[in-house]
Amino acid sequence: MMDDSEIRGGFARLREADRERAPSFAQTYGRARARKSWRATLRVWPLVVGAAAAVAIATIWLTQARSFSRSAATPAIATWRAPTDVLLQTPGSELLSAMPALGTSILDEMIPLPSNRGT
């Protein structure tokens, strides 16, 4: 059976060995500080990424909205013409656009006479 002094001796050797390989206080404390600042950076990192993503999304959205409004530019109401306006131009509509005169025929307008040719 071992006595206390033998056990104490074993622990003393263990202590001596640990002291030889122990890092200095400054080293340990310095690493702790570095780790703390790194953790602080890691804590801020998601916010930075989130903010960057928000800016990117806003930029894309604004760009798309601008290009959409440019392509779908609304013309002024005074110059706007309906695409179906062409259907209103019926054959002979010009006969109705002028005032009829007495002693003339509408055929004079439509069929030029030799006397009207100026020959």
Next chain:
Amino acid sequence: MDDVELRRQLERAHADCFGWAMACCGRHRDDAEEVLQTVYLTVLDGRARYDGRSSFRTWLFGVIRRTAASERRKAWLRGLLLKREADGLEPEALAAPDAKVERDSRRYSLGYALAQLAPRQHEVLQLVFYHELTVDEAAAVMGVSVGSARTHYARGKARLATLLGDAREV
């Protein structure tokens, strides 16, 4: 206690704290240093306050013990503990041999014997024989009653003597 005084006290107890952190981390040097870093930050940032009810070293050892336990739990959650256990049960036995083979072999046999003890027996013996605390102080560090610490001490010492005696016979 102001920051300067606190830092001075930590610096004075550093070597002792490292030894205790080693014991709390299964003699894994990197883990012990990491625990110590966490403890120093915890203490210096004021997240753990010394209230003067025990000696500074006893209180600091308690903080180290709790931090090591917390780190162990985190490591377990990450699944690292299983890997570490699978890597081998003799943490220091793989160290490179050097000129102090005789001394190291005795140290390793003590380390091996300590690893065979129940955690509380290991802790109380480490605190009493390595750090030269009284059993009462060890009880305060371990957060158990003095009676319980005495029981662990007696049983641990008897078991350690048996293990070391067996190792010597081999």
